Amino acid sequence: MIAEIGQFALILAFAIALIQSVLTLVGLKLGDPVIHSYARAGALAQFVLLVAAFACLTLLFAVSDFSALVVAENSHTDKPLIYKLTGVWGNHEGSMLLWAVILTAYTAALAMVAKPVEARLISLTFAIQSLITAAFTAFLVFTSNPFSRLFPAPENGQDLNPLLQDPGLASHPPMLYAGYVGFSITFAFAVAALIEGRVDARWARIVRPWALAAWTFLTIGIALGASWAYYELGWGGWWAWDPVENASLMPWLAGTAFIHSLRVMEKRDTLKAWSILLALLTFSLSLAGTFLVRSGVITSVHAFAVDPTRGVFILAILVAVIGGSLALFALRAGHLRPTGVFSIVSRESTLLVNNLFIGAACFLVFFGTFYPLFVTTVSDETITVGAPFYNATFNPLMGVLFILVPISGKLAWKRGKLGRILRLLTPAAMAALAAALLAFWIADRTRIAGALGTGLAAWIAIGVLIDLAQRIKLFDQPFAASMARARNLPLGIWGMIVAHFGLAVTVFAITGVSAWKQEASAFLMPGQSMQMGG
Incomplete structure (x- = not known):
């Protein structure tokens, strides 16, 4: 019964997405002033229905209902609950359903925050998002149904792929999909x-x-x-x-x-x-x-x-x-x-x-x-x-x-x-040169890439810190006043600073694991040990 409810919600979401996209475009063409409210309601309905479908699939995994084909192929009675739940998207059908849920979540979020002054642009965006939703829900319904039944139901499942039995499965795919699908909104706006x-x-x-x-x-x-x-x-x-x-x-x-x-x-x-x-x-x-x-x-x-x-x-x-x-x-x-x-x-x-x-x-x-x-x-x-x-x-x-x-x-x-900018960044250039020479001297003088990467990371990091210091006038006024300016910096400025400093950290990390890694192959008997890197 749970699978059938999920299947019905999925089909209904597909139908609403398709109908909404067509009606919204027709309404905009005819100049219907209430079409925006219809589009908003349709966006929220799609989200609720797909969340319901996803909840049904999650419940099937949680109770180990092996009459559902996707559960039988990707779960096992003895698995911890976390791997049963993450197994929902540890397969093709479930992951595509998660994709569709996140897609409608973005559309629903837009419906909640959209301002009436942009009603026509937002309604068009809803229509395009609904077309995309209709395409992917059709893909689920006709080629990748997560609620297909298996008769007779086996006593136990085939288990989740061992490589996927990791806590990383709980966070990596949802975050990745939230990024992928999030760009559908900017696409629709464009x-x-x-x-x-x-x-x-x-x-x-x-x-x-x-x-x-x-x-x-x-x-x-x-x-x-x-x-x-x-x-x-x-x-x-x-x-x-x-x-x-x-x-x-x-x-x-x-x-x-x-x-x-x-x-x-x-x-x-x-x-x-x-x-x-x-x-x-x-x-x-x-x-x-x-x-x-x-x-x-x-x-x-x-x-x-x-x-x-x-x-x-x-x-x-x-x-x-x-x-x-x-x-x-x-x-x-x-x-x-x-x-x-x-x-x-x-x-x-x-x-x-x-x-x-x-x-x-x-x-x-x-x-x-x-x-x-x-x-x-x-x-x-x-x-x-x-x-x-x-x-x-x-x-x-x-x-x-x-x-x-x-x-x-x-x-x-x-x-x-x-010229003024280059003078301001002179300390960053000096720090980059010093960091590169230090890395070249300490690590391995034959690995130029390590020195260049370290110098580049220092150049970016010190450059970002110089930019921050100038914005808050760190050396031109009392420290308390600078901290007050820092608290009042726009969120976008802080985002840029954090992102660029994170880039410096990433460059240094990539340099470390690429230029200074050590590899060795050896056969060890029970009780034997091997030491590397120290």
């Missing part, structure tokens, strides 16, 4: 803005919090996954340039560029077309990652082995989303005229360069991920693109980009003074 023909600083202010939320969740999800893979034997370490790992990195890179582009658009009302394109591409790359994981076209420790029908269905969604949105962009982009102007030496220019570097890095990851698939499709040859390719292309590109981080944060909008 499509709605293109339809409306209104892309301006006000639009950027509306969209930026949603982009930041999705990017934050995706960042946390990637970090949790890297931590899990670091201690899980057989997963290739914290980062192995696995295609599925790359699938999360691509939208993260595009999302990073998008956030910076939105900042320029919000302050200077420029980079309009570029910001819209990034919004479209970021969610498209999220869908591309879903296709990689669910289609079975790649072999990965992270991928789900699924039948080709599912891959074709997701590919159809991917083609519709990318093709439709890019076609609309091609038709409307010419009308997105920038109004702000800026000099070559300005924060806008450095953020534009930032976007170009990140875009190039994203393309390299995309090429390295999909080129082997292309070669396999057009020929019988099988190739792999691994760490040597990325070390030779991606890493140097990001290294140059990271050098610009402290400089960009200090330049003024519209027109900056580069």
